Amino acid sequence: MSEKVIDSIRKADKPLFTFELLPPLKGKNISEIYKAVDPLVEFNPAYINITYHQQEVFYKERSDNLLEKHIIRKRPGTVAIAAAIKYKYDIPVVPHLICGGFTREDTEDALIDLHFLGINNVLALRGDIQKGRRSFKPEQGGHRYASELVEQIVNMNKGKYLHEITNATPTDFCVGVAGYPEKHIESPNLETDMLNLKHKIDLGAEYIVTQLFFNNQYYFDFVKRCREYDINVPIIPGLKPITKISDLNLVPQTFWVNIPDELVSELKKCKTNDEARHVGTEWATAQSKELIKFGVPAVHYYTLGRSDNIREIAKQVF
């Protein structure tokens, strides 16, 4: 068993360095993952997250003009990658587990796989709205909200499986959940969002990782708000350095976050993606330094597969 995130945080005497990886696109090799991890190992990552990607539906036109439905998972392999990293680098891993595409039984089986692999950290998420839909649709017999997933995991930690099993082995997962400094897009207001977040914590989630943000004030206000709502677990800021000019529009569209004026005007001056990557790296470095001064438990970086920019930041910050 590897160290749990909550234990790493509790025993650390300085903010932890952590990052997230995406499984490579189907057909690519796991060496892509190692290429992203290798340059970051010297900064002693406390743990590494691996995202989960649900299946996507797309329609292909046939020669008779009818549409043929195809279902594809573009980035499979989360559990295998988590295990491969854990055993290759001896670094704890946090695979993401989502509600979308899973029945409760699928979830139970996935948790058993992780338990048998000696992986005892999970980030419990709902998953995004499936492409082509207006609202999230759970699998029949699956979970609608991340809170229900948290509940299932916590139950397994107590030895309660979906069906009565005598003397069932309890699992021992440390569960993290997502939080949104700028509010989750589907929440009608901040208060509802906070109450839903509190529900996940009350059910047994032990820490929060935030959605990315570019203005630290959102994080500071979010932490204050959490404490006011009696949410007292560690809150890990998530940062995604800008990497290309088109992020100016794509990032707000994808993650529903604001980009501050100052960063917008710096990015508008960029003529190439390399220049934008440099601006994004500088911005995230400054954000990291300020967050560390504030006393965050860890800084978590979204790599999206390439880690040269995260290495630049880590060199200056950790």
Ligand code: FAD
């Ligand atoms: P939930 O906590 O279930 O919240 C979803 C919405 O429902 C919110 O608006 C909430 O306020 C509302 N809500 C919650 N409970 C209730 C209730 N009982 N009644 C009514 N409303 C309720 N997506 C992936 O597909 N794969 C990943 O690997 C992945 N990793 C992520 C990592 C981080 C750190 C973050 C911040 C997000 C990640 N996402 C990932 C995206 C995430 O799945 C989406 O943001 C999704 O829209 C919400 O997930 P959640 O776990 O916050 O959902």
